[in-house]
Amino acid sequence: MQELPMDEILDIAFLLQTLRITIPYLLPSVGAVFSEKGGVINIALEGILLAGAFCTAVGTFYTGNVLLGIVCGVSAGVLIAYIHSIITITFKANQIVSGIALNIFALGITKFFCKILFNSSSNSARIEGLETLNLPFNPFLLLCIIILAISYITIYRTKFGLRLRAAGENPEAADSLGINVNRIRYAGVLISGALAGLGGAWLAFEQHSFTDGMSAGRGYIALAAMIIGKWNPLGAAAACLLFGFAESFTLQFQNSGIPTQFIQMLPYVLTIIVLAGFIGKANPPAADGIPFEKKD
Amino acid sequence: MDNYAVEMTGITKIFGEGFKANDNVNLRVKRGDIHALVGENGAGKSTLMNILYGMYRPDSGYIKINSAEKTFHSPSEAISGGIGMVHQHFMLVETLSVLENIILGDEPAGFAGIIDYNTCRKRIKELAFVFRIDIDLDAKVGSLPVGIQQKIEILKILYRNAEILILDEPTAVLTPRETEGLFKTLKELRSEGKTIILISHKMSEVLSISDRITVLRRGKVTGDLHTADTGKSELGRLIVGEEIADLSVKVKTPFEDTILEVKNVSIKNDRKFLAIEDISFLVQSGEILGIAGVEGNGQTELIEALSGIREIDSGTVLLNGKRLQQNDVIAHIPADRHKHGIVKEYPLYMNILLGRESESGFSTPYHLKQKELINYTDNLIKEFDIRPADHGQLMGGLSGGNQQKAVAARELTKDTDLIIASHPTRGLDIKAAKFVHEALLSERRKGKAVVLVSTDLSELLMLSDRIAVMYNGTITGMFKAVQTDENEIGMYMTGMMAKDSKK
Ligand SMILES: Nc1ncnc2c1ncn2[C@@H]1O[C@H](COP(=O)(O)OP(=O)(O)OP(=O)(O)O)[C@@H](O)[C@H]1O
Ligand SMILES: [Mg+2]
Numbered sequence: 001m002q003e004l005p006m007d008e009i010l011d012i013a014f015l016l017q018t019l020r021i022t023i024p025y026l027l028p029s030v031g032a033v034f035s036e037k038g039g040v041i042n043i044a045l046e047g048i049l050l051a052g053a054f055c056t057a058v059g060t061f062y063t064g065n066v067l068l069g070i071v072c073g074v075s076a077g078v079l080i081a082y083i084h085s086i087i088t089i090t091f092k093a094n095q096i097v098s099g100i101a102l103n104i105f106a107l108g109i110t111k112f113f114c115k116i117l118f119n120s121s122s123n124s125a126r127i128e129g130l131e132t133l134n135l136p137f138n139p140f141l142l143l144c145i146i147i148l149a150i151s152y153i154t155i156y157r158t159k160f161g162l163r164l165r166a167a168g169e170n171p172e173a174a175d176s177l178g179i180n181v182n183r184i185r186y187a188g189v190l191i192s193g194a195l196a197g198l199g200g201a202w203l204a205f206e207q208h209s210f211t212d213g214m215s216a217g218r219g220y221i222a223l224a225a226m227i228i229g230k231w232n233p234l235g236a237a238a239a240c241l242l243f244g245f246a247e248s249f250t251l252q253f254q255n256s257g258i259p260t261q262f263i264q265m266l267p268y269v270l271t272i273i274v275l276a277g278f279i280g281k282a283n284p285p286a287a288d289g290i291p292f293e294k295k296d
Numbered sequence: 297m298d299n300y301a302v303e304m305t306g307i308t309k310i311f312g313e314g315f316k317a318n319d320n321v322n323l324r325v326k327r328g329d330i331h332a333l334v335g336e337n338g339a340g341k342s343t344l345m346n347i348l349y350g351m352y353r354p355d356s357g358y359i360k361i362n363s364a365e366k367t368f369h370s371p372s373e374a375i376s377g378g379i380g381m382v383h384q385h386f387m388l389v390e391t392l393s394v395l396e397n398i399i400l401g402d403e404p405a406g407f408a409g410i411i412d413y414n415t416c417r418k419r420i421k422e423l424a425f426v427f428r429i430d431i432d433l434d435a436k437v438g439s440l441p442v443g444i445q446q447k448i449e450i451l452k453i454l455y456r457n458a459e460i461l462i463l464d465e466p467t468a469v470l471t472p473r474e475t476e477g478l479f480k481t482l483k484e485l486r487s488e489g490k491t492i493i494l495i496s497h498k499m500s501e502v503l504s505i506s507d508r509i510t511v512l513r514r515g516k517v518t519g520d521l522h523t524a525d526t527g528k529s530e531l532g533r534l535i536v537g538e539e540i541a542d543l544s545v546k547v548k549t550p551f552e553d554t555i556l557e558v559k560n561v562s563i564k565n566d567r568k569f570l571a572i573e574d575i576s577f578l579v580q581s582g583e584i585l586g587i588a589g590v591e592g593n594g595q596t597e598l599i600e601a602l603s604g605i606r607e608i609d610s611g612t613v614l615l616n617g618k619r620l621q622q623n624d625v626i627a628h629i630p631a632d633r634h635k636h637g638i639v640k641e642y643p644l645y646m647n648i649l650l651g652r653e654s655e656s657g658f659s660t661p662y663h664l665k666q667k668e669l670i671n672y673t674d675n676l677i678k679e680f681d682i683r684p685a686d687h688g689q690l691m692g693g694l695s696g697g698n699q700q701k702a703v704a705a706r707e708l709t710k711d712t713d714l715i716i717a718s719h720p721t722r723g724l725d726i727k728a729a730k731f732v733h734e735a736l737l738s739e740r741r742k743g744k745a746v747v748l749v750s751t752d753l754s755e756l757l758m759l760s761d762r763i764a765v766m767y768n769g770t771i772t773g774m775f776k777a778v779q780t781d782e783n784e785i786g787m788y789m790t791g792m793m794a795k796d797s798k799k
Contacts, residue, residue, distance in 0.1 A: 177401030178372020
């Protein structure tokens, strides 16, 4: 076995790579915190990432404007989240089933329109993207950090955040104080959609195109990160960073003589160790996943 | 003439198909009064108050607040109308702090909705000072004893400037001391001009604190009295519609086998600290051992260990001379019926089955004997007077007292020698409480061993043969019930006295 080149781990390119990988985990993961703090499990985040990437690609391609592309991606996320809300909050259907259905739907519909718009069911035309993504302080990265800070403040310091937490923890109590539980829950889910949509935009920009199924399970990993982070946006972000680091590490040392299977295994081993060993018992919001029925 | 804070006139509320929980009820409450609302379990007290608070809509009738007609469509409308309610089951968010719970729904916020914690902290501190309520605003609510949680509920109401306070059975879960504290607060509130409606099953409390009393029976008003002009027996008659006989005389039982033996047992609580340290006691056949103590001195952990929900750390527990096993059948009436006693979403007969599903009377290895189970339930409904008498009724739709009767019915009819009853009459009306008392005494006569935990000292003295007082995880005193009184036990409960109880 070769010596690990430690200086390579710490160099700036590696760091940037880690951040680049982390962002599309981090945004949906923080989004998931909003959704679940309010009491709604949103596994549709996987599909939202995908649809967000697709709509960003389409928007950017047709307008030639990166910002408008982002607007398209985020809108797509909000739209799917809205559907999830109607199904699970208004109609009180099972949240997991709705999420799975929306994921499958997103997979199909992106493929379908990709074929129509770009005449290929596997990838879109090349889009502009953000060249600045390779800079340490690119605007998108900055935006993510700001979003993280705002999310934390929103959840723990604002009126909305307090009500959101109450709605996910004891909706009857919130209701008895005149809080509209379902409306708060809608807001939580819509925010998760917007953030995951933004995560999708990042994916599209980074690859300069949309490719079929490009979310590749990131939405699920984001949910795992949220759980590891104990339903706290900062905790979730730290967990995402850990995943990003592990994955970046994998890429870095793929050709270093260490068996690649072993390296590829690392992120997952890391997850298991972290979950089993270091993180104490995490308590989800008490009413997470349970639709709220108002008394007559 | 128009000094009424609340006038409810001709209120009728129908649940399901024609069941009248309130039937043409009139309730008038004078401003600045403490007005008691009493009645049997299921009489419709909570329903009436939920209507006043805007949770339920009446099918007919109208409400006047300070002489102006009002219709509240939701609790938030009632709140802005100056009405606040402390529910029978607390409405607190356990993971939030005291402060957060109080301001929830009415948060002072500045830029971008960021809560102005300083302002509300100051405001709450002032309120707490005026009404002499003393709490740490930053503690997490879930970790606080019920007495404190109740004060949080009251502060929550005061914070919203309520002029009319509704308290639904506030003393059911309190110790005598906490009750005293609550009543002090209520008197303080009255002297500040607030109007209070108080629901309680405890006659002595009602008589000592209220100005007027309204009695409900089966949805109808059966009495409207000046507290000063009435007494226990009249009130009891109005509530249940008949004279309540005295409890049957407790004679010494002839049994002497030891059923339960607890030897040098230590138990850890959830936070891994010792909640019980090296305690030992025996319970004999035909004996009721009362356990007295302020809540939080290890009783919960002891009961959980005896009923098999919690592991013991060291020592031994013997049932009929054999080490207590997880699958030993024990009758257990838990203190928190919502958490441990019932499944609200199941019908009554399924709740009767809980924990008894492998009894051969109810099941074969392959299926449940539905018909037998339903017959059995119907018998229990009759025997324990559970209302409404419908085995298919969802448990959540039963009144608090009837839920408790159902749990008692299931547990006391189990085939076992040991009964563990934790606050078995909490929230029960006088008739139902007497029923449970009689049931426990009759099990005692049959030779069962009973461990009875209660904060109601008169109940303990009445039923127990011996009383063990717990303080700080140990037994500080063991008394023959006939040789002690509330004062002596009270001293041991607060740790002011202790005597060696080993052996
Ligand atoms: N949501 C509901 N659906 C159907 N029936 C109900 C509902 N709520 C209450 N009831 C019934 O209405 C009756 C009155 O109930 P309520 O809770 O008002 O009684 P209560 O006087 O408060 O009794 P307790 O002293 O046991 O709390 C009971 O028979 C109960 O079963
Ligand atoms: Mg009630």
